[in-house]
Amino acid sequence: MGSGNFGSDFDGWLGRELGRAVGSQAGTTPEVAKTAYHAAHLAGGSSMTVMHNLLAALTTKAAAVGAAATIAALGGGAVFATAATGSPNPADWGQAAVQAFEGCRDDGHTASAARRGQCEESGEHHAGDAREGHNQASSARQGGQDQSNSGDQHDGHPASAPRLEQPDAPGQRQQGDHQQQDGVGKQDAGKPEDAGKPDDAGKKQEGDHRQPAPPASGGHSGR
Amino acid sequence: MAELYRAGSKPDFDRLYEATHPRLFGTLITMLRDRAAAEDCVQEAFLRAFRSWAGWKGDCPAEAWLHRIAINVAVSHRRRERLREVGELVRRLGLPADPDPTEAAAAPELLEELRALPPRQAAALVLRHVHGYTNREIATALGVPERTVASRLAAARVRLQARLRDQRPIPGTSRAARVPIDD
Numbered sequence: 001m002g003s004g005n006f007g008s009d010f011d012g013w014l015g016r017e018l019g020r021a022v023g024s025q026a027g028t029t030p031e032v033a034k035t036a037y038h039a040a041h042l043a044g045g046s047s048m049t050v051m052h053n054l055l056a057a058l059t060t061k062a063a064a065v066g067a068a069a070t071i072a073a074l075g076g077g078a079v080f081a082t083a084a085t086g087s088p089n090p091a092d093w094g095q096a097a098v099q100a101f102e103g104c105r106d107d108g109h110t111a112s113a114a115r116r117g118q119c120e121e122s123g124e125h126h127a128g129d130a131r132e133g134h135n136q137a138s139s140a141r142q143g144g145q146d147q148s149n150s151g152d153q154h155d156g157h158p159a160s161a162p163r164l165e166q167p168d169a170p171g172q173r174q175q176g177d178h179q180q181q182d183g184v185g186k187q188d189a190g191k192p193e194d195a196g197k198p199d200d201a202g203k204k205q206e207g208d209h210r211q212p213a214p215p216a217s218g219g220h221s222g223r
Numbered sequence: 224m225a226e227l228y229r230a231g232s233k234p235d236f237d238r239l240y241e242a243t244h245p246r247l248f249g250t251l252i253t254m255l256r257d258r259a260a261a262e263d264c265v266q267e268a269f270l271r272a273f274r275s276w277a278g279w280k281g282d283c284p285a286e287a288w289l290h291r292i293a294i295n296v297a298v299s300h301r302r303r304e305r306l307r308e309v310g311e312l313v314r315r316l317g318l319p320a321d322p323d324p325t326e327a328a329a330a331p332e333l334l335e336e337l338r339a340l341p342p343r344q345a346a347a348l349v350l351r352h353v354h355g356y357t358n359r360e361i362a363t364a365l366g367v368p369e370r371t372v373a374s375r376l377a378a379a380r381v382r383l384q385a386r387l388r389d390q391r392p393i394p395g396t397s398r399a400a401r402v403p404i405d406d
Contacts, residue, residue, distance in 0.1 A: 010380065010384055011352070011380070014348070014352050014380070014383070015352040015353070017333050018253075018333065018337075018348065018349060018352045018353050019352070019353050020331075021253075021331045021333045021334050021337075022249040022252060022253065022334075022349065022353050023249075024331060025248075025249070025252045025258060025334070026245060026248065026249060027248065027258065027262075029240075029241065029244040029245055029248075030244075030262075030266075032237045032240060032241070035240065035266060035269060035270075036266045036267070036269065036270040037236070037240070037266075037269045037270045037272070037273035037274075038237075040270055040273060040274070041233055041273065
């Protein structure tokens with residue numbers, strides 16, 4: 001090659017030698033049918049990507065609306081329970097509901113049927129689920145069961161407040177993850193200028209944030 | 224002659240592939256260790272380009288746009304390669320590596336020196352001296368402002384010239400001992 005003999009015309013020498021070196025490495029172009037992009041095209045390709053992006057965007061928005069609604073519902077319940085009991089502690093909310101029905105049960109032994117009805121109605125209003133509360137409280141009274149048992153088997157009141165402490169965590173977490181995945185997908189997709197950015201986002205790529213000036217040829221053209 | 228391509232058209236992308244694959248491969252072969260890596264990266268670049276093809280705006284030559292994607296893929300590949308080399312270096316505990324005889328026979332000296340340059344500098348040299356790109360097209364391909372291209376080309380020439388002049392095989396060392404530079 002004579003690398004030490006490029007003389008003063010280094011550019012000329014470099015052009016010739018580079019052409020020769022690169023040419024010596026040239027191979028045949030694989031057929032289109034054997035390329036990865038063609039396989040992707042057959043498998044859904046770019047149209048799949050567009051659909052995926054659209055779906056991801058819609059899913060993200062739907063998930064965001066759902067999450068907002070859940071938060072609003074939980075938050076609203078919490079505000080109501082805090083106002084009713086005067087305590088922000090969810091444990092107090094449950095305790096207050098238990099006490100309300102304990103009071104009803106005690107009254108039930110002595111007061112008239114009308115008074116029991118009022119009490120039950122009051123308790124049901126407190127809990128928010130009138131039918132379930134009425135039926136379960138009545139059966140508990142009739143059976144003389146210990147009211148301190150599991151809240152789920154009672155009137156629904158004690159169970160309702162602690163539920164605030166136990167939101168559907170797995171579901172919410174999945175929802176959150178889904179949103180995050182969608183977000184990543186949205187970042188990755190779509191931008192032609194970002195299609196081949198190096199994987200290492202941490203290392204600054206010179207000029208990656210700058211748009212090169214369009215060449216004079218412009219338009220939809222190759223070289 | 225400027226080729227016309229319609230964004231999102233599969234037949235047009237096929238034409239683009241046929242027209243540009245050899246040049247993309249030629250560029251990447253100077254940036255990467257071997258032909259297999261270059262071919263893998265070219266295919267990956269076409270795949271990425273195809274996924275973005277529908278959104279291609281045509282505000283730059285399609286080949287320069289493809290080159291930009293391919294160069295970025297190659298840079299990422301080199302980084303991963305470098306990490307593997309560091310792992311191997313630690314594993315060998317400083318024992319000099321024997322160069323692959325087939326690789327040494329297949330790769331001309333100049334290619335070896337090009338691969339030791341920062342990959343974007345090597346790409347700039349190839350785009351200019353092999354593919355005949357203008358500074359503007361190189362700027363698009365490298366993702367840098369046009370004014371940066373001239374200085375980058377000059378730096379690449381100086382560095383390559385120095386490496387070629389200095390290259391004297393030192394007994395007991397191998398080419399693997401020369402640590403390539405990343406930018």
